[in-house]
Amino acid sequence: MPPIRSLHLALWGVYALVLAVHIWALLTGAEMIQRSTQPLFAPLLIAALVTALPRRTRTSTLTLLGLLFAWAGDSLSQLAPENVQLISVLCFLLALVCYATALAPLWNRTRDPMRIALAIPYGGVVIGLFVACADGSGPLLPAVAAYAVALATMAFLSAGGNGLTWTGGTLFLLSSSMLAMNWFLPGAAIAYSSVWVMASYAVGHALLIAGLVRTIPARRWAPACRAGAALVIVEN
DSSP states (O other): OOOHHHHHHHHHHHHHHHHHHHHHHHHHHHHHHHHHHHHGHHHHHHHHHHHOSOOOHHHHHHHHHHHHHHHHHHHHHHHGGHHHHHHHHHHHHHHHHHHHHHHHHHHSSSHHHHHHTTTHHHHHHHHHHHHHHHHHHGGGHHHHHHHHHHHHHHHHHHHHHHHHHHHHHHHHHHHHHHHHHHHHHHTOOOOTHHHHHHHHHHHHHHHHHHHHHTTTTTTTTSSHHHHHHHHHHHHO
8 A cells, every 4th residue: 555545544543533532521521632632623634635635626725725714713712712602603604615615516517406405404404593593693693694604505515526525514514503502592402512513523524525535536646657558548
């Protein structure tokens, strides 16, 4: 196995390990470990993206930008806990816009009536949550409204990629919905809500990125000689 592919697979293994440690920290109340592991999620996904793709493409560039915004949301919110909601909403809003823009061309290539029908449940979930959480969001209402639209759009477009993007987008929608209930819906009580939020977010994010990587066929570890040989045959 080429070293670059071994490194790529190892990064996914490290990501799974960091997620397991983070969930353990949430269950045991180890706040310092929680705060130190969460900012590692996006950098590990960035490394997995960079080690897989040999050249920059539109999809990889948008995915990288989305991951950078996600890292900002995971990290900057810890530096300013008094503004955690505003920072998280704005950073992940930008991340969702990047992911939706990356997914849009894939949706246009594989339009399917069944996938189009997903707009109804996805939109219904987001609209229902927004209406329920509107009173509790206070001055953040415009940002929350924009985030809700971006979230529903990304989840809808994720169905047009592949099974990984579809599942990842749906888990992302689930995670954000539970987080919105925790933040803006008075009286909402979900057992182990922080665990479910972070587990669905981290797994969904990883599946979404893995699915976007899969849409780009080129890999760093693919033998260059085969591509060259194929080109010579075609030209002859």
